[in-house]
Amino acid sequence: METYLITLLSNQQPRRQRVIENILMNRRTLTTLFWGSRYGILSWLGSNRQLEREHFDAMLKQMKQDGLIEIKNQFILLTVQGQACKQQFSEQHYVPRHEQQYLKYNLNAGWPRLLLAGQVVSEFSYENIKYAPISFEDHELRYVKQWFNNNKSEQFVKNFKQEVNEFLLTLSETEAQFFTELLVGHDSPGLSIDQLTTKLSIPLIDGEVMATDLMVGIMEFAHCHQTLLKQLFQDLKLESPISHSGYITYQLFQDQYSIEQIEQMRHLKLSTIREHLLEAAIFDGVNFPYDRLLTDRQLKALAVQYTGNIDDWQFKMVTDDKNLDFFDFRLYQIMRGMQNE
Amino acid sequence: MNEQQLHTILQQEFGFDSFRPGQQEVIESVLNGNDTLAILPTGAGKTLLYQFPAKVMDGVVIIISPLLSLMQDQVNRLRQLGEKKVTMLSSIQTFGQQQATLNHLNQFKYVFASPETITKPEVIQHLQRIEIAMIVIDEAHCVSQWGPEFRPQYLLVKTLLKTVPHKVTLMLTATATQRVQGDILIKLGLSVKQVTTVRQSVNRPNIFLSVNKVNSDKDKRTELLGLVNGVSGAGIIYFSSRKQATQVAQWLQEQTNLNVAAYHAGMNQTTRYKIQHQFMNDELQIICATSAFGMGIDKDNVRFVVHYHVPANLENYVQEIGRAGRDGEQSLAVLLYAPGDEYLQVNLSDLTIPSDAVVNDFMENRIDKNQLGDISNLLKFYQDQHLQPEQVINIFHQQRQKNRQQLDKLLEYINTLECRRSIILNYFSENLLKHDLVCCDGLGNDLNINQLELKQSNKKLVENELKSWQSRLGKLFFVKS
Known part of the structure; x- marks a missing residue:
């Protein structure tokens, strides 16, 4: 799997080193899943569970020495040479056909x-x-x-x-x-x-x-x-790529229960339910019912607040509920990301 | 049960006409309810020692085994013999899988587990609820072993034997000096008087013993190449590192027209299964392995065993060369030695023994436990047993000293100009009957492979070209026309 690492990198989008590592090792935090989805590499989730950090870092070091990548603040970007190498790689190596179905x-x-x-x-x-x-x-x-x-x-x-x-x-x-x-x-x-x-x-x-x-x-x-x-x-065959608990939450949500109702039914924290729904949005993409969580008014406000490259958006608080603000922000970010695709 | 009944069962259930040396005594002792320590050389037919009583006695047989790969081999062996009710509690199971196995313990006849798993309180609770025929401690010398093989949880097996009702305990090992025998019983809380010891000589007269001293690693490879080309038949080459095993396997594959593969515990289970079975099927001639290979290998016609690195002690050496010549035919064991090789072993064992400073820091919580790896496990074990730092330090000092002594014995074996076999037998408190031309390369009797007249193997012709997938499919799934 080692040199396939180059296929997970881009010359346009600086990619977080640890996100890629976590994707390969199946460390499913919401941040990892979100950025994994932004990088279009979610299908590699858990493809190398035995990966050791030392080994992963050594591979990157080698690629850097070979002039294929630049690493700044833990963000990796392919160099011109790296991009050429990536293109050549797909010509010379086995190209998976069913990648979209892995999850x-x-x-x-x-x-x-x-x-x-x-x-x-x-x-x-x-x-x-x-x-x-x-x-x-x-x-x-x-x-x-x-x-x-x-x-x-x-x-x-x-x-x-x-x-x-x-x-x-x-x-x-x-x-x-x-x-x-x-x-x-x-x-x-x-x-x-x-x-x-x-x-x-x-x-x-x-x-x-x-x-x-x-x-x-x-x-x-x-x-x-x-x-x-x-x-x-x-x-x-998995019922869904969403985590088991996340899937239960999402099903209840699709059955028209509100976040508050689900919170009570499942005896889980509000923030956990929100995380479940973000995870569902990441995996369900355009099919996720965003309009049940973001009103037209909110959407208009968010559109004014967040512009430019989606990857560069910086979260800003608008109310005094940080958890809710972040949830709205991330959900909007996911939605816009999916629309752009 | 009288002798005739024993033989009837042997024939009817197992299809053998007679017991191998030592087997009958062990089985009789166990069936009479005596705790038994069986010291039988590799290849003496250990499986039967618990399989036979299992057929006669009610209840589950628990087998405590040190290595996952060994357990897998044993489970495989039993299944191959047609036993279906075999299971394994292991670290590769998820929590749920292990719970499921524990809840169905009654439905199995054989349960294999490591000392770490079997001594967990919740596992002991399950064991207390079922009828247990016997507890088997396989590779029982591990109970007494120091150095890299030391496993603190073996010391808890004593408690297990006390708290889990069972009819009889059977300890199995291929090699144990008098001192180790005594130590095994002490560590398991058994008294010498209550235990029947059945012992067969560790001597394997059909294995020629040889040491080849070389000057460098390069020379080692040259000698190795000469050896594998000169001896026909299957061979195992032992290494003390996975990396070297893999590299040399690849090199030999390139240098010879033999089929060679590496085998070590870092490979996944599927690959290990395939390599092992290719070797047993004579599709591979040479295995480059770490000590993970072989404890459970049932292959009669291994013609030679080479040690590319020195083993830690004579016990390990005797065990490992014992995989050659189980068919009784003339076989060969060669130890390749370059000056300074022993320091690798010293380093390996020193790595596993913490320094005084580390012990003190650990006991006073001044050190990050995650940095220590396996050692932290061991130290925590001692901490939980309320040992003082000085006591722990003392234990490690003794351990270091013992490792050196064992290594010195091995060096004595390597450096002797006398009969090598007599050194091994002395070590195990036995006497040599006679030294002859097929004994060893001591006393000026240099190794001459041609003179040894090693049996020519009728090698299966191994096809290196892959056949078409259609023909492979046809061979896999035989459809009668």
Whole structure:
């Protein structure tokens, strides 16, 4: 994933170093989500949870030394050379196709689920019951076992193979080869991403990104047409990218409850409810009912108060309720940002 | 249960005609309800020691195991043997997952856990509610280990044994000197008189012991290359750093036509599973590993084990070379040594032992605990046990001294011109029967690989070219026509 970092940077918009780091590591504060959305990099949320700050900073240091970026007050901007490098990067590296769908799925659980299911079907097809499953997680084992028991029939192996085959037909030869070699089966443990990228002579980072992208690809595919695969991935499709608690608040709000009512119903602080709604606005974009929270009069006042580049707006207090003022400001900022897109 | 009944079960349940040396004594002792310390060499068939009683006794078998990767290996092994009711309480579970496992403990026959997890008060509460057949302490020498492997929570296992009702305790280890044996029992609160000790020799006569002294790291690589090209069959090369293991694996892959991979605990679980199984399937010939590899590896035909760095002590060394030659065929263990290599070990163990100043600062809250890492865990443990700073400092002094002594023993093994095997056996209070041409490279008997007549392996032809995805799919999912 390392050099993909350059694709998260811009030569026009200085981007906060820690926001990018937090996005990769899935540190979901409202500030991170807001700026992640401003930078258009939210789909990378949680894509590198094991990232260590030391390592991240070292990558930036290297890029700076190579003349690709400038860092001022923790804001990163691509240099002319960096911009050229970014463009070249997309030409030379794997370009994800399903990036827009990443937030719809529980990405980390996809491969472990498919590998285990593939192994179960493969061993079943060779009539072997004594083998070491690739997963150690009781929940995963139970889920796949139930899926297997619900579908076991004479045609099971054939149907499963057929569904996977149909998905593979939508891929390039390299992608299909990459995908099948990762799978684990009877008497054939498959290859690691590291081994596979060496054999295919592609960079390791491309393999990592490809693995994620193809996983989202098969989950999308499964939800559109298939039965066995659809059932297999059913619970990995998220109800929403919004945090669980935020989602509950947003649903109540959409059911026409007011902020005050939700505050009472959920026994949460007012400021928490407001944060939930801002999070919902960030993820729901233009579909968020802004007009229920910002009146025409407020909008007119805000339009006078805040002008110019949205990223440069400085929050100003207008009443003596700082929390409310900030909420209105940020919501307006999100709304305008979405409209501009 | 009489001998005939034991053999009937052995045959019917496990498909074996006879026990391996030591197995029967341990199983009988356990079935008679005696707490048992079993010291059996690597490859003696440890799994059966708890799997057999588990078949006969009611209740759950708890296995305390030091490493996640080892637990995963063991869980895998049991599942491969057809045992379905196996689970693992581990740090990789989320809180919810762990709760779910704890609430269903009764439904499992085997529960694996680390000492850290199993001694948590809420876990102990769950254990008190179920019927437990036996508590197994695997790699029991860890209870007594100092240095990098030291795990304070092992000291709480004593309380666990006292407060959680169970029928019998079984301690398993492959290597333990007399001193360590005694220490294990003391730390677990058991008395020597009440415990049956079953011991098999640590000697593995079919492994030729050799030390290769070189001048530099570059020479090490040259020697290593000669070795892996000269010996046919599978081999494991041990390193003390992940980085080196990875680098040398890549280098060997480039320099030879062998299939080589690295293996260490920093790799994700899927990759570890794949590498391990490729090795067991003979798709890989060489593994460059850290000590995370091998505790649970069940591969008979490992022909050689090389140590690229010196291990911390002879116990570890004997354990690690024991992964060679489980099939009884002639095998080889080579330790590569360059002058000064021991300082790496000294540094490694010193890193894990805090200085007097750090101890004092910690105990008086003058230091940021987050900066200390694992050491802070250990210090906090002592603090919670109400130890005074002087006592803690004293413990660490002793620890440092013991590490040096162990390393000195290892250097004695490296530097001897006499029989190397006799040094190992003396260390474990055993006597050597005879030194011969296939014993070791001491007494002027230099290593000659050709003369050793190592068994030629019938290597699977490994195809380096990937097949088409259609053919891969066909192989994965076999559809009868």
